Amino acid sequence: MFCRTCGKELNDKAVACVGCGMDPREGTEHCPTCGAPTKERQVICTACGSSLLGKAGKEWSLWPYIGLLVLSFFVPIFGWIFGGIHVRGAAADSKRKSQAWHFVIASFVGLFFNFVLMGLG
Ligand SMILES: [Zn+2]
Ligand SMILES: [Zn+2]
Structure with missing residues (x-):
């Protein structure tokens, strides 16, 4: 996954980003799936189409x-x-x-x- 704050690529189980020190699932600046830049109120990533809402990802979208x-x-x-x-x-x-x-x-x-x-x- 990618840090949502700075976009650094991290291990999927990482609890803190080694690039910026934030929770990698918090923040709104980058897509967690592909690392593309995102805006605060974006619902899906325009680069890869994955959901940006919540930490549950696919389960939520159902x-x-x-x-x-x-x-x-x-x-x-x-x-x-x-x-x-x-x-x-x-x-x-x-x-x-x-x-x-x-x-x-x-x-x-x-x-x-x-x-x-x-x-x-
Ligand atoms: Zn970061
Ligand atoms: Zn993406």
């Missing part, structure tokens, strides 16, 4: 995908619940009722895409 998967699974269910409430509440108003049905149909479409995505995965 969480947004898991979150999206869970969200896409539960949102259609919420769609049915809220759509159902709308249909019942708007029984007297035909325009609101049709909007509520659109909501329910959109939720079914969302679930269909879930099955497609699960099939591909």
Whole structure:
């Protein structure tokens, strides 16, 4: 790995940089994978594409995908619940009722895409 502060190449288990004395995993000036210069708020290295967030590296980058998967699974269910409430509440108003049905149909479409995505995965 490379020191994140000064960019010196170090052993992967190094706890301090021999070049600058800092924790090599702290700092924001260099990519830990390839040593390329990075900016403070950069999320990935533009030279090698590796994640610059946290010390966990690859494990961290899985969480947004898991979150999206869970969200896409539960949102259609919420769609049915809220759509159902709308249909019942708007029984007297035909325009609101049709909007509520659109909501329910959109939720079914969302679930269909879930099955497609699960099939591909
Ligand atoms: Zn250093
Ligand atoms: Zn890099």
